Amino acid sequence: MTTPSETCGTVGTGDFSCGLDATLRIISGKWKPLILFFLRDGPKRYSELKRLISGVSNKVLIQQLKDLEADLMLVRTDYKEVPPRVDYALAPLGRSLADAIVPLCTWGTDHMAEMASILAKRDTLP
Amino acid sequence: MTTPSETCGTVGTGDFSCGLDATLRIISGKWKPLILFFLRDGPKRYSELKRLISGVSNKVLIQQLKDLEADLMLVRTDYKEVPPRVDYALAPLGRSLADAIVPLCTWGTDHMAEMASILAKRDTLP
DNA sequence: CCGAATCCCACGGGATACTG
């Protein structure tokens, strides 16, 4: 068994109270975890991501991609063609983070039925 | 190697495009991942959580605790004493989710140095 | 000590139109 303090290790020694803080600052943003996750199986073009992540708006997708790029989580490649062609790929750092996200997805898949009923109730009973 | 589609499995068969969606609905909220994480090593009283999670406000902490309780992630116990004593503990579902969060913390801890410098730049360069 | 009740607002995010 690992306790939080064991897992965090450096509590109070840095700018972060816990390693989780650092992670949360990177993936805070409605679609960032999904972006990282979908890029796991290879580089994707902008339009592919847009299609994969249903519900995201143009502006926000671009913005979160830029954030992740600035945070060195992914690499943007512009092929300077016409019509434009650009793709986004995980940088090494981003890959490791994406791997850390996988368990979240697995959890969601495993408990999808329960979650569906729970969230359904939540939506009907304010 | 696991691809996103392999990991998600049930893409398009439910209300969620991907298992990750379900998870994100539960942990969306600035402090929810931290709450779940800190409860991993046992039940905590309200004031303990408040102290552990530095920066959270009273209202929001209560709010997110209630959300997680309504989502069956944790159990609130009121000991009906005076002065009041209440604690929060992980429900089985919450424990499994908290376990899925551990890798995020580990990642943050492992890359804390890089993150500190990256985020420092991000704050100085708008 | 735990939490309910207010007030308030920045800001993350959505919709739309336009450009190279």
Next chain:
DNA sequence: CAGTATCCCGTGGGATTCGG
């Protein structure tokens, strides 16, 4: 196709106060 540029808004979240 891959963005940029605006406008706009809901709400998540912060500060403070009060109550049992």
